[in-house]
Amino acid sequence: MNDALTLKEAQLKLEYYCSYQERCHQEVVQKTRDLGMKNQEIDAIVVHLIQHNFLNEERFARSFARGKHRIKIWGKIRIVNELRQRHISAPNIKCALSEISDSEYEAAFNKLADRHWETITERNTQKKKKKFCDYLLRKGWESNLVYEKLKELLP
Helix, strand or coil: CCCCCCHHHHHHHHHHHHHCCCCCHHHHHHHHHHCCCCHHHHHHHHHHHHHCCCCCHHHHHHHHHHHHHHCCCCCHHHHHHHHHHCCCCHHHHHHHHCCCCHHHHHHHHHHHHHHHHHHCCCCCHHHHHHHHHHHHHHCCCCHHHHHHHHHHHCC
16 A cells, blocks of 8 residues: 555544544544554544544543433433443443433333324234334333333323
8 A cells, every 4th residue: 555644644634534524533533544543643633633632532421421311212222232332331321321311211201102102003903012122122122111101192
């Protein structure tokens, strides 16, 4: 690769990469590898980004949890699993979940559940219940909430 970036050029690219959207360490390391950087250079770039506050795992986790809950209407289980997949530490995951208030969480769940129940066209009650539960569980909502809501929706 003749057009290999210098450390400074890569650093600037990654500063921009981190400044327009919150990133986790794993994404930044992958991006530096994609740019063809060596392990020593990757470490130097990550340290630089942390020191200059371009990279902050707690801030990423909080932003991720807020966004996925409010926009994709994910439940806490899915959010936690996705953060773990990104190698976010347990204390940062706990901080992230504190971004979602209980009342907001409950309201989002009820709105999503009611809306989804109405959109299922299945005539067979058993199949409709299964589709309803599978959808909400896949979105990361707690099973006790899902089954309580199901009881509430059934006549």
